[in-house]
Amino acid sequence: MTPLEFVLYVLLISVAAGVLGSLLGLGGGVIVIPVLTLLFGIDIRYAIGASIVSVIATSSGAAAAYVRDGLTNLRVAMVLELATTSGALTGAYLAGLLSGRWLFIIFGVVLAYSSLMMIRKLKQSEFQQSTKPAPWADYLRLHGSYFDKRTGRETYYRVTSTRIGLAMMYVAGAISGLLGIGSGSLKVPAMDLAMHMPIKVSTATSNFMIGVTAAASASVYYMRGEIDPFIAAPVAVGVLLGALGGSYLLPKLRSSTIRLVFVVVLLWISGQMLWQGIRG
């Protein structure tokens, strides 16, 4: 493989990862890392360095479109970023204490749990308004609405369980700091399942928050010399283009379709993570 061929292959695969990552709110990083290491035999550290940049690309690229479409809940994002950024600081500190094997196993278990929760929710096919009292969300004025392109109506929703959401986001931020990924797979369930936000709003808001967390990790990787421009360039550009394409598809898709794809991808990734941890 010549360097030119390498760049073109990585670009094509990154476009596919970007579309998928954008639709699922995953950030693309968890898809790009296995592809780069298993298919191209790239050193895991360089794969993570390229991935973390692509995570920012996905987040910023798709978030720009989601925010314009009014799908993102900016107030929820700002509040929850308190937890994701402090979590990321904790995670970066803990990364020096825990062994990599345990991190993979913990992550695999967390992801499997999240996806099983998603399957349980598949039975209630569409979004249901929560009626639980929500004093924190009332005080912070977190409730919102979005225009559902499929039904053609403005859909209102109440945000609940802000404190549980904050706790889950702290964990998501810590995982992000530990593994150098966006951890959208933890952020979406926190909003969708715990805070009762519609899946489309959860996905859009997750995408919006991922960039901030990833930016902190990326600067560390850059300083360590782990962002190789030759790998990161096609990954960042490819994932970016894929993410923009995905963000145009998202508002047109049925919520239950997104959720089903989400479950399958989550289970597959959690299996990969567990295997990586057990194998050592």
Next chain:
Amino acid sequence: MSGAVRIPSTSTPIVEHNPRVRQVELAISNLLRGGVVLSILLIVAGTIITFAQQPSYVSQPSELQRLIAPGAKFPHTIIDLASDLKQMRGEAVVTLGLLVLIATPVMRVAISILAFIYQGDRLFTLITSVVLCLLLLSLFLGRGE
């Protein structure tokens, strides 16, 4: 999970209808898009320059490992980057694009603070300022390693 009290679902949620909120949404969207477009232009231009400067990258499979294997040479300090940029090296232009991408979310948080000041929302000005401080702290901690 406080309280068994159930509020009837008929009550309309309290939602922001401030036109200023829409302005902020558009400003943030434009900032994110601007940062992304600038970085993609730099990365693509840098990649083209790289291949133009090194014709062997197009024809020689043996060159690949030197570029992507551990120990590959590329600018990873600001000083290296500045001197490589003066020589218009392709890799340096790509790296500059990657750094613009990394800075984009940080700028988004900074502009959000201004937006909340503009809206007169003290609580959210404080919340967003704390986020920026945490972010800068993490950048600082990264440098300390």
